[in-house]
Amino acid sequence: MKTDRHLYDESKVKTLSSLEHIRLRPGMYIGRIGDGSRYEDGIYILLKEVVDNSVDEFIMGHGSTVEVQIENRTVSVRDFGRGIPLGKVVECVSQINTGAKYNDDVFQFSVGLNGVGTKAVNALSETFTVSSYREGRHVTASFRKGVLDKPSQGKTMEPDGTRVVFTPDHALFEKAGFVAEHVTRRLRLYTFLHAGLTLRYNGTSWMSQGGLADLVREESRFEKRYAPFHHREKTLELAFTHTNRFNEQYLSFVNGQHTVDGGTHESAFKEGLLKGINAFFRTSYEGDEVREGLVGAIAIRLRNPVFESQTKHKLGNTEIRAELVGQVKEIVTALLHRNPQTARALQTKIEETHSLRQEIQAMQKASRERARSVTIRVPQLKDCKVHLNREAGTGKESMLFIVEGLSAAGSLTSCRDPHTQAVFTLKGKPLNVCDLGRDALYKNTELYNLMRSLDVEDSVERLRYGRVIIATDADVDGLHIRNLLITYFLRFFEPLVREGFLHVLETPLFRVRDKRRTVYCYSEAERDTAVTEFGRNVEITRFKGLGEISPGEFKAFIGTAMRLAPVSVEGEYSIPELLGFYMGHNTAERRQYIMNHLVVEPGA
Secondary structure, three states: OOOHHHHOOHHHOOOOOHHHHHHHOOHHHHOOOOOOOOOOOHHHHHHHHHHHHHHHHHHOOOOOEEEEEEEOOEEEEEEOOOOOOHHHHHHHHHOOOOOOOOOOOOOOOOOOOOOOHHHHHHHOEEEEEEEEEEOOEEEEEEEEOOEEOOOEEEEOOOOOEEEEEEEEOOOOOOOOOOOHHHHHHHHHHHHHHOOOOEEEEOOEEEEOOOOHHHHHHHHOOOOEOOOOEEEEOOOEEEEEEEEOOOOOEEEEEEOOEEOOOOEHHHHHHHHHHHHHHHHHHOOOOOHHHHHOOEEEEEEEOOOOOOEOOOOOOOEOOHHHHHHHHHHHHHHHHHHHHHOHHHHHHHHHHHHHHHHHHHHHHHHHHHHHHHHHHHOOOOOOEEOOOOOOEOOOOEOOOOEEEEEEOHHHHHHHHHHOOOOOEEEEEEOOOOOOOOOOOOOHHHHOHHHHHHHHHHOOOOOHHHOOOOEEEEEOOOOHHHHHHHHHHHHHHHHHOHHHHHOOOEEEEEOOOEEEEOOOOEEEEOOHHHHHHHHHHHOOOOEEEEOOOHHHOOHHHHHHHOOOOOEEEEOOOOOOOOHHHHHHHHHOOOHHHHHHHHHHOOOOOOOO
């Protein structure tokens, strides 16, 4: 009988080269692989690592233009900086811990510090070619999956700078592709962070002189309450304004790196902002009152930034917090003194929020007393036993189905798994809250009960279910209810949507069967294919509503084979703008848009 000692011996210990390690554990270097549909997917980290190097050249005063071209999945990045030293081209893109960014004389506030970024891109690319142009000469090196082909060198007429061309390895990024909107978003952020830098992407150019003020204007367009406050110096820049939204939004950066998960600098910005406003107005506003509807941006430059991973999504330098809070407080106070009219607009917004919160607190008290006097439980909720606990990381399998009508709710309730599946029943179409304030949550019993069921009144962090699923009929009324519910969540609980908790249940439109088997079809195309496969003597049933589906059949559609369509927020349009157009009172404008874009099928 073999013992553990025999199973674990010297043969089990392996030493991987840096190339082997990157390819074996790509997640350590670029985060999630993904398919390119999400902004933070790995394919964009590859692009970022290469562009970072070009932007670092601009930061050091060399080259004001960076050109990016993407065709299919092949990326080309060309800068007009100094170019990599010709004798070190191969080492700089293939040997871990090689680079000039350890030298403060060359790169004082660079984005990349670990000597890893471009090497990871090289290792994870099917083909990777780098060319450095310096003083009329060039060196070009090509690689395949990180392995060097023979480099070339010679004279050139190209201006100084570096060009990198790479194609992500299909074996690792099989389903991944670049989404133009995500690429545009990333590249435009560079221009806001580096005034005077021109970035060209597939023929389109961007450049910003206003810095973070331009970024805040962009993020709050159509809804800002006043012109952004803005401060810029060598190592610190910040900007902020208020909107009529209910949530707050922050964009934070370190040495040009977008720290999407925030960190020390972002929390210091929030605290310093609150202290500065309270000091100026000589009052004691609550943080929630000041920050509701706020859009803010902060960018700092550090000589030795400490990030929590190679993807640099969160800053961990805790030693800078106290000093940064004080800096932000002084800057905010000075900005308010210099802009008295805008300061009054800011105070008006905060006072409105303060008054509304007092009204809502009174409504909350009355609503809770009313709920207690009737029953502790929500009448429309058939709850489950397991619930989400985000702190503990448990209960992710729990879900809440939101259905309209007793018939559909009855079918779903009778076949659900009561351990993990809860059901909330709507009585008709919910209220359209597109243009309504937060008080609508307390004046409308149905919306209030849904909020209570989810337990998101105080924070989305308290959400009780791993998935919130809208289950409506596939007819016009069902689609309208679906849109009204999505509007409800986007209007009042936007983080719930952005964090991927909201889904739409896809249910079959047709049942195709004969004496031997049954197939459920989710589209007319699937139905036609099934009819062709079955041949003669086939029975086709069209489901007009969820209530027509028997509990026995319904069980299959909410089990392991359940089809869910996630509700996501993408594109450059602001949520209030989208909701206002599609769900607001602009009926005539919307009707004209539909008429202008109506497609009539031939022969219809």
